[in-house]
Amino acid sequence: LMSMGFGENAAKRSAAAAAATAGSGSSSAVLDTAQEWAFKHMGDDDFNNSFVPGQPIADADAGGEDMGAGVGAASAASAASGGLAPDPAILAQLVSMGFT
Numbered sequence: 001l002m003s004m005g006f007g008e009n010a011a012k013r014s015a016a017a018a019a020a021t022a023g024s025g026s027s028s029a030v031l032d033t034a035q036e037w038a039f040k041h042m043g044d045d046d047f048n049n050s051f052v053p054g055q056p057i058a059d060a061d062a063g064g065e066d067m068g069a070g071v072g073a074a075s076a077a078s079a080a081s082g083g084l085a086p087d088p089a090i091l092a093q094l095v096s097m098g099f100t
Contacts, residue, residue: 001038012051014038015099019090020057027093 001011011034018034041047 001034004035006038006042007048009051010038010042010048012053012099013047013057014041015094016051016053017041017057019094027090030090030093 001014002008006014014034014037015030017037018030021033021037
């Protein structure tokens with residue numbers, strides 16, 4: 001995403017949102033989801049604000065509510081508490097690509 005001109009924080013925010021919603025799909029599916037999320041939310045006021053992993057990411061289409069996290073009891077609990085809990089395998093893939 002950064003090579004497409006998005007800032008580092010916007011890329012991190014998009015990757016975290018994609019990891020939380022794309023499930024355990026392929027890395028290509030997660031990257032496609034991140035790109036779609038970035039294009040959809042690039043006008044958001046906080047799009048390029050400093051990103052802290054684990055902070056809630058608001059989804060403008062859900063009336064400003066926090067996005068749900070991945071599937072599973074731990075993710076459901078995290079989503080209920082307002083945090084993100086991305087799939088650990090997807091998170092590891094994103095970290096290996098340079099996202100921190």
